Amino acid sequence: MKRREPTDPEDPMYGASSSSTSPHVGDHECITKKPKRNDYEVFLSFRGEDTHKGFTDHLYIGLVNAGIHVFRDDNELYVGEEIGPELLCSITQSKISIPIISKNYASSKWCLRSFGDAINAHKDDLDEMVVNEWEKALEEVSSLKGWESDKVYDGREGELVKTVVRYVMSELKRHFELITPKQLMGIDDRVQQVMSLIDAKFYDTGIIGIYGFGSIGKTTLAKVLYNKLSSHFEYLSFVADIRETSRHKGIECLQKQLINDVLRNPHDVSNVDGGIGFIKSRFTSKKILILLDDIDDKNQLNALAGEGSWFKAGSIVIVTTRNKSILDETVVRHVYQLNELPVNQSLILFSRYAFRKDSPQIDYWNLSRDVVSTTGGHPLALEVIGSFLRGKPKKVWKDTLKKLKKVPDRKVQKTLRISYKALDDEVQQIFLDIACFFIV
Structure with a gap:
């Protein structure tokens, strides 16, 4: 099927929803189709004539700027392929679907069409089972919590976009928690002890050091803390195995990873000083959660976190190390010694x-x-x-x-x-x- 011009109101660039169905498309077809870039995290369902150049565009840009892979329109489809099957595959594989329900949302056959007259208008052309599925989908949507753009933040859509992006980021983080051992012992007490050092309202920037012998559980404790705190932050970075990476690839490599994690955009770092300058200038407005694992030299910490003023107030940096003297010589605010198990x-x-x-x-x-x-x-x-x-x-x-x-x-x-x-x-x-x- 050839790509249609976006002026066609039925074109998929004007939106689709997870309730759309096709009697010719199933899971098997999604699997057997040629490999594509279909690892979408968010699927936007909308009526193009209503919101394509307004709220939907602003939300799409906000999500993309946050590093989220979003399916929005036919720019994501390949020329010559069937639009219906590709849309359904993208919907199925997306982690989150966001329907943007506008006045004419129900008039597109690619959108969730379960609004009274709109359903009746299509009943003569569609199978009864399909219509029933639309009606069921509307009931499900009506039970979900959502936002009304004219009632939230006094109608300021920019603020609503920020709220939706933060919510999506929080939901996606649940799929990407750091892996921790299944067998954990005494971890709850230790987590509680470290959490007591952290400002509960995240007003102050805190650098927290965890030290102890090798393989005593520092990284595991730090990962559990990271997973516990991650929902409070929009910007995250876990820099693992710093001691070995720094030795073999240099501190610049670690700075590049940190920058890419936070900005979701690669940036070349030619030298450590340049990396420090870039991080200081670009991170000051961002509330960040960073885990710096296995530091064995104060220069590594200075190059990656430096001092609390590099980040927005409320940021948290967790550092693990075998060498307590590194923490004593830097701006680490709180130090926690991890001892052996009783x-x-x-x-x-x-x-x-x-x-x-x-x-x-x-x-x-x-x-x-x-x-x-x-x-x-x-x-x-x-x-x-x-x-x-x-x-x-x-x-x-x-x-x-x-x-x-x-x-x-x-x-x-x-x-x-x-x-x-x-x-x-x-x-x-x-x-x-x-x-x-x-x-x-």
């Missing part, structure tokens, strides 16, 4: 990996307690060793326990060695001297 929580976490329940089997109880005591409440050790011992006979447990009393698990050793290497030379020597006292 014995009771360690046993529960270990049991979840070793037995897939919250407590050991009776005949493995003493062995489990002994194994847990060798980990020192280290979550990674509990996970690695518990997973290894799951389903193994007691002989393997006993042999493993003997080894653990002499040398920790290799994976845990490797992780802890990173924390050791991050220490200054003088501190490393002090650490080794103290360690000698524990050698029998």
Whole structure:
């Protein structure tokens, strides 16, 4: 089917809705059609003659500027393809559909047409089942909460657009929460402790540092906090594994990621100073939530967050690091030390990996307690060793326990060695001297 000119009132550029149906299109056809750019996040359904150059255009631009992929009109369709099937595929694959219901919305066969006379006008041309589906769709829409443009903000559509964009961003964030381990232990108390450091009304900009040994759970705690706070922010960025990325690709690469996450628009950074200047100039009007994970040098923090004045009041920067001195030397406002798990929580976490329940089997109880005591409440050790011992006979447990009393698990050793290497030379020597006292 050839593309029609947009002057045609039935053209899809004038809108479509999730209630539109076609007896010739199904899920199979959506799948078998050639691959296209159809990963839409939002589908706008509207009557072009009413709102195409007004509210719909403003909303579309607002959503796109926020980095949201929006299906609006036939600019998204390929020449020569059937418009109906493509529209239906786009509707199905969009995460959010926004019907913009105007006076003549029901007169287009591509829109939600369930308004009295409009339905009756089409009854002679359409299957009864299709008409019934339209009527059902209208009932569903009428039960949804919406906005009336002339009653919200005294009719100021610009403010309404901002509200809709914020709402859409909040809804989309639910689909993109950071992944955290399924087995979490003691996390609620720790989250509550850190949240108590944050201004509940988000008036002040806060940089919060979380420090502790490697793989003790800093990143997991920070991710849970990030997911919990994300609904309060329009601009977000999670910069992961900063220590390794900075070492191999440079701080400029991290600055580019931060800029792209916040502005939703790539920007080349030729040097660190240039990146700092750009971030300071473009981020001051934005309320931002940033997670900077695994920082091991104060220059990294200075280049990415610098000081609170870089961001709009109410912004929050969460920093994780193995080295507390980095937090002491910068403008971090609050510092939280993440310690090992207590014995009771360690046993529960270990049991979840070793037995897939919250407590050991009776005949493995003493062995489990002994194994847990060798980990020192280290979550990674509990996970690695518990997973290894799951389903193994007691002989393997006993042999493993003997080894653990002499040398920790290799994976845990490797992780802890990173924390050791991050220490200054003088501190490393002090650490080794103290360690000698524990050698029998």
